[in-house]
Amino acid sequence: MDYNFRDIEQKWQKHWRDTNAYQVKNDADKPAYYVLDMFPYPSGAGLHVGHPLGYIASDIFSRYKRLKGFNVLHPMGYDSFGLPAEQYAIETGQHPAVTTEKNINTFRTQLDKIGFSYDWSRELRTSDPRYYKWTQWIFLLLFDSWYDREEKKARPIADLINLFETAGSRSVQRRDASVEAFTGGDWKSFSEKQQQDILMHYRLAFSSYGEVNWCEALGTVLANDEVVNGVSERGGYPVIKKKMRQWYLRITEYADRLLQGLEDISFSESLKEQQRNWIGKSQGAEITFPVKSDAGNATAGVDLVNDLTLTVYTTRPDTIFGVDFMVLAPEHDLVAKITTDGQRAAIDEYLTYVKSRSDRERMAEVKQITGCFTGAYAINPFDGKEIPIWIAEYVLAGYGTGAIMAVPCGDQRDFGFARHFNIPITNIIGDHFTGEEANPTKEALLEQSGFLNGMMMKDAMEVALQKIESAGVGKRQVNYRMRDAGFSRQRYWGEPFPITWNNGVATPLSEKELPLELPHVDHYKPGPEGEGPLANITDWVNLPDGATRETSTMPGYAGSSWYFLRYMDPHNEAEFCSRKASDYWKQVDLYIGGTEHAVGHLLYSRLWTKVLFDLGYVSYDEPFKKLLNQGMIQGSSRFVYRVKGTSQFVSSGLKSQYDTNPLHVDVNLVDGYELDLKAFKNWRPDYANAEFILENGKYICGSEVEKMSKSKLNTVNPDWIVDKFGADTFRMYEMFLGPVEMSKPWDTKGIEGVHRFLRKLWRLFYDEQKGRVWNDDIPVDAELKILHRTIRKIEDDTEKFSFNTAVSAFMVCVNDLLEIKCHKRLVLEKVLILLTPYAPHISEELWQQLGNGGSILDASYPPFIEKYLIETNKDYPVSINGKVRTNIGIALNASQEEVEKIVLSNDIVQKWLEGKQPKKIIYVKNKMINMVV
């Protein structure tokens, strides 16, 4: 009787399907546990061996938790809105809904082969109207909410209207300068449009004109994180700034809470760091300087022409006496007002130059120093010093106040600028400044610094801040690098906004009008003025009452920002997720996925959860308790070397003797590094007549580790691995490859070893000749020892997500049992339960063969039995804890007797031994390592 994995796996997958084995209910006596995978975008390429890595890990953990007695929610779905499907539609004319459906079916078939324990009755798709109805609903909730800075939480917009009616704009902190102060009376006298315009400055989902990343080639606006180095992440097309009306999420209001929340959740340090970086909190001060300029009054000789002031943001108020010049962003409002007549021509020329430069150029030429003097001066409020005001590209309009105070001795950019334009440098840090480069230290004693003289810079910070505030020239200020998140795309394949425009006022649809379904279009070309394809459908856009529909659609991250909630209550038609369901399942206990969503999806879903929490729809404000980032499985590409201009291919070792072109060759035609010459000739017609220059009779390919992708011919399809070795082998092998978090190249070679392990396992139960070999004998200590050691190891490793070492432990266990010919049912059935999460099919099969009537799903995981070991089996070596070891201070050259004497007379050891004598003491080079009691 042989290990026939094909029949076994088919049998059990069918059984699980027929019995709905993995369907879970929203109530149980058991504690709830939620294990979630980042749902995939169903691309046309299907799965390669890299994709299931995280799914296998999460499946192992789900099955483990289930056996541990938890009610486990482990769902799967599809993030089925997105650009690639639309791009494909543009190229082929196929409707995205059609290709998406097709791709999903491919995914499902592939996933099913691996034997996942998903509850498919909860499957969801973000492009399904039954799903995006609620995405739209949450959007309207965001639209209908504002952030109360006093209470630090979102509240309904109706509350804000109440406040405005009673106390006008004073009632809440001002959001931005363009909202002018008004009284309660004013508010009531405002027109509907005026009121709505003001409210738009407070809504969490709001529409505004703003500079957006416009990508001509894609015909759409991109989010900051979709732009990399000035070009689009997808396709690498140039991106420029363009003013357009867009929707945004006011994520900046949540910056602090998003930062705070990181403290309580278990994400990897590097991922938290990425989010902190993205949020970019900095503490400092805004300082206001009077401005002196003769702008427009040169002939009159007037110095201070008006009460213009310049406000800068700095993180180093302690360097206030080291300011040698000011720099404004070229777009700063003040530029036009303060430029002197004498400098106007130069400034205009510079502004023209700046405008001519694309974002791309600006980023590529960071090192290039440019700028222009305005002719105006700012006055240092503490010593009256006149400080020249410049404008320069390196100061960004969008951050802080768009203006800085430059301290060349402490900041390298300021230093470079001063050098380039010959601006004299004031040294306030003595020897710490060499004159050759800036020194950003906080450890220097201040000089030439008025009331700060002689103080350590980091101490001077607080003194300066207090003085600035008491003198009324500025205030403490916290700034964030993060901007509000762009939330609209000029695209077709996304959620339509449930919004109509009525004389410039955005009006939400009512709940019963949801979902606003995506209308059918005949083509996917952009609409006029860069609008999305929806703008072309005039009878959809134009409503009978004269209003028009919003024509942009929501971005890819809309649907994925809350999908984990929908799984809890997937068929609810009255709510996005009932409070009862979300209270039962609570947060996602374990979330597994790649690191590429660090600042996108993972930040937005945290935001949405916080808003839903504030408004009372869920009971927690962080969606994911623990995040495990799986590494990427890279491809190991193979190359052949064609001698230029011939059809000769030279083996890798000899290629230096010829002038060659390296060409990717399909990894499936290569065994290790040796090319299958016949298969290569049959592969493509133009290689049919290939000739080979061999080394030692073989053609050896070159290799390189690259991202796994179709174009590099290095993808390995899980389907044929499963066909050849079985799903259990595949699952265990993917885990055996190394820690899940680590990226590693795929190598099919080692899979034999894991497959061999499963066949060995089979032999614990059946012999080829003798058939059944397992028996009902009572296990002896030696056998129990192997079992218990394994239980402990597997459980420890699984809890730590160290699946690779767990698989190793299985191998050791099975080898040991075979060696001592242990075929006892009492041992074997426990091994099977241990193994189930890792290799569910073979475990179930053998479990049934053992005559255990029920499903292995109902069996319970053997509990960790350390106590048992110590109390009943005294032969286990027990380490003395680290403290005992280090404190005893065993001398290097002492004899064993001396060592024993010292150790045994030690108080802690005595206490630990409780008066008993050790059976055996283990020495290594005269040093006591372990004691056996």
Add this chain to the structure above:
RNA sequence: GCCCGGGUGGCGGAAUUGGUAGACGCAGCAGACUCAAAAUCUGCCGUUCGCAAGGAUGUGCUGGUUCGAUUCCAGUCCCGGGCACCA
């Protein structure tokens, strides 16, 4: 440039967190079974000296702490990832 990770055999990777470095697997070598091959099994497998027992050496490099360091500390060199005019 800044911020995170990480450097261990021919390879993927272990090491109870300061206690016998190299578990487990792959590859390799030798042997058993076989007419032969496959499959399976057994043994060996960091380097070096030695017939052997055994010795020396060894976790990127240089130091330090310690009875003892892959593990902790300081410096340094590589590799991977993220951010990048954010004042």
